[in-house]
Amino acid sequence: MQNNDKYDFKTIEKKWQQRWEQENTNKVTHQGGRPKYYVLEMFPYPSGRIHMGHVRNYSIGDVIARYKRMQGFNVLHPMGWDAFGLPAENAAMKRGIHPAAWTYENIDYMRGQLKAMGLSYDWDRELATCRPDYYRWEQQLFLKMLDQGLIYRKETTVNWCNDCQTVLAREQVIDGTCWRCDQPVQPKIMNGWFFKITNYAEELLADLSKLSGWPEKVVTMQRNWIGKSTGLACDFKVADSDQTITIFTTRPDTVFGVTFMSLAVEHPLLKALTAGKPQEPEVNVFIRQTIIDKQRASLDQEQDKKGVFTGSYCINPFTGDRVPIYAANFVLMEYGTGAVMAVPAHDQRDFEFAQKYGLAVRVVVQPTDEPLDLAAMTEASEESGILIASGPFTGLDSQAAQQAIIDFAEKSGIGRAHITYRLRDWGISRQRYWGAPIPVIHCTTCGIVPVPQNELPVLLPGAGELKGNHSPLHQQEDFIATTCPRCGKAAKRETDTLDTFVESSWYFARYTNPGLTTGPIDQEAAAYWLPVDQYIGGVEHAILHLLYARFFTKMLRDLGYLTVDEPFTNLLTQGMVIKDGAKMSKSKGNVVDPNELIEQYGADTVRLFSLFAAPPERDLEWNAQGVEGASRFLNRVYRIISQNLSCFKSSAAIEVTSLNESSRQLYRKTHQTISRVTENIETNFHFNTAISGVMELVNLVAATTGEQKAIDPAVLRETLETVLTLLFPMVPHFCEELWQVSGHRQPLHTAFWPQYNLEAAREEEITIVVQINGKVRAKLQVPADIEDQALQQAAVNDEKIASLLENKVPRKIIVVPKKLVNIVL
C-alpha cells in the first residue's frame, strides 16, 4: 500500500479546523435573501470537560446545521455556556480558587474540545451567562417584569436543601431529594421572589397544541405538569359560627353524597375550628405529627390515611346536612383550597378514610352498567353515571348534573365554576453566591426599590477579579451596604441570586445578537431568527427548562421584545449514552472520555460512530468495537478514492445510453442513495440508516471497481463526489480533504446538497415475490414497467408456481403492483 493512502486524521482535522476558523466559515448575519434556519443544541454547563452525551448532542446538531446550509438555508448555529451554578462553588471551595476562575478555565478548555470536534458554530456569538454583559440584561428584564407585576415576593414554606444551602423550585425536587446532590429536602419558611408563571398557565397549556414538532411524550409531560382541573368552588358554612370553608371539587355531581369534610393540617381555619373543643389537644398533636411525617415520608410512597375529628361541623349547602369536619393527612394545602368535601362512595381516598373512622357512605351516582350495592362495596365507584338521591338533580347523568349543579351554585351564591392548576408560581430566589444578583434594594423607609437602570449591572462582588470573597451574598457586608436610590438613606441590597434556570430561559433569543449593548434582545434580529427551527437536547429537560423557556417567550412577547408565541418549533430529545446497561456517569464509573477517543480515532470517526450506532431519539449503547468499525469504514472510503483519483481528471458528462451494465448499476445506485439519504434526514434525522445507505453504495463501488469491470469514469466520479457530499455533514474534515485531494477548487462546505435524478434511479428490472396462500414460493425478474395483468400472467406461468398449482383453480389472485403476487387457493 502506498503511503499517501493512509488516512491521517490528525493532520487533516487540524488543517481544516484552522482554515474554517480563518475564513470564519460559519459566521452569519440576519441579512440576505436566503431562508433562515436556526438550529440549537442545549448549551452545556461548563463542568470541566465534555462527555459522550455532549458529543452525541452536538454531532446531531452539527449534521443538521451543515445539511441545512447545503440545502441553501441561512443557518444560525450558536454555542455558549450555562455558566452559573452550584458545582462552580463546590469546586472553588475544594480547590481554594474563585468560582469565576474555575468556570472560565473550564469554558476555555471545553471550547477547545468543541473546536477539536469540528463543530460548525458561529463562535462570534458565543456567550457565557456568568458574564456581566449577559446577566446585566437579565437584571434589566427582571426589573421590567417587576414593573409589570409579573414578580412578587412572599413568605412560603420552601424546599430547602441543607447540603446546597439553598432553596429549590418544586420542579427541582425529585422524590423528595435535591435534583443536584440527591440529599433529602426539608421544608423551611422563607421570604422569596416568584415569577408569575401561573398567569400564563392557560396559554402554556393551550399552545401545546401548536407543538406538532415536539415528541408526544414531552407534550404530555408538560400537560400533566400544568395539570388543569375544572370544577366547582363551593362555600360550606361552619355550624354555629360565622366562618365559611371553601372547597374545590372536580365532581360537583357527587355533592349530595358528602358525609364529612377534610382539611389540610396547614389550613388557616383549623385552629379556630377546634379551639375550646374537647378534641383540641388531640388535634394539635395530630397537626404536629403529620407535619413531621410529611417531611420524613417524602421519600416513600403514599402513607396510610389518617385523620382526627375537629369537634366542629359544617353545613352542606345543597342538602342542609350537618357533617363533621376532620383534619386529614392526605389533604394538600398547596392544591385547590386545602379543604375537600368528602364523598366516600365516589372517591377512593374518602372511602378508605370513612371505613377507618366509621363514617357514613352515601351512594349518589349509579353507574350505568351495574347498580351499586352499598353493603357489598369494597372500594369507591369513581365512574360517572346517573344521579340518585340528589334532590332536584336526581335522574341527570353525571355530565349534565355537573353543569346544572354549578349553575345552581352560582345562582344561589354558594359557589362558582373554578379552574385550578397544578402548576405553581416559579420560586427564583437562591441563597447562593454564583448566580445573577437580584437587582433591588431594601430601604426601611421606601420598602423595596428597584436598582436604577443606569446602575446596572449589579455586579457579583469579586467575580471580575476572579478572586476574593465568594460566600453567599447575605454574608458579605460590603456588598449589602448601599444607599436607597429613592430617599438616599442607608439601605441594604437584596442578597438572593436568581435561579440558574432563568439564564437558560432566554439565551436562545440573546444569541440572535449577543453583542447588543443597548438592551437584552435585538428585536429585529430576534424577529428574523426566531423561533428556533430545531432544538436538540436531553429529555431530562422535558419539563423544567422547556416550560420556563416557553413562559419567557410568551412574557417577552408581551413585553414587546419578541414576535413569536413559542420558542422551539421542532424538538429532538436525544437518548442517553449507555454503557454496561447504565447511563454513563462518574458515580457509576463507566464514563468514556471523548478526548481519548478523538486522540485515538479522530473527531470524524467519533462523530460517525455516535450517529451510526442508534437513531438519535433512542438510547445509545456504547461499544468500543463500534468505533473501530466507523474508523474502518472511513479508511476504506479514503483508500477507494485515493486509488480512483484518475476519474476526477475529466469532466465529461455521463452518456447514459452507452453505459455498460456495471456502470449503469452504479449510476442507478448513486441516485437511489441520494434519494434515500435525503429522505432519512428529512423525515426524522435517522442518520443511522442514512449512513448505512452510503455504506451500501461504497460497497458497490468496491465490488465494481475491484474487478476491472471498466466503470465509466464519469459515473465513478459522480458516485465518489456523491459519497463525499452525502457524508460531509457527518464527517466534515474527512470529506473536505478528499474533495480537495480529488482536485476540486471550491471547498465542499460551499457545495449544494446533491439532487437525485428520478430517471437515473429507476430500475429496469425488478424482483417480484410470488406467494401461494401468503407463503413465498418463487421470485421473478420482470421489467420494471410491467402491467398488473402481465405480472399476474407471468406469475401463474412460472414453472415452479405452475407445478405447485397443479390443476387447482385459484380462488383469488392478489396483485400488488410492481411488488408481489399472492395466489389464494
Place this chain on the structure above:
RNA sequence: GCGAGCGUGGUGGAAUGGCAGACACACGAGACUUAAAAUCUCGAGGCCUUAUGGUCGUGGGGGUUCGAGUCCCCCCGCUCGCACCA
C-alpha cells in the same frame, strides 16, 4: 395508581400492512504474510436435510386481513415521567 414508550439474531440496529434480520459489530473459514496487524473473499436466525429444499421464527395469547414485526383486544416483562391533585 395514572400517563407515555419499548420488547426483532450472539450485539447495536433495519423493515409506506407485502421477501423479517438491510447496514454494522462480534464470530467462523479462506487468501495475502516467515509471522502478526491491516486488507480482501466467503459463510452465518433455529430445527430437519448431503445439497436442492422444507419447516418454525419479531415477549405470550387471541382477532382483523389474501397477507401482520407493523393494525385491534387481552396478558407478561422492562424503561421513563407524574404521583394522596379532591
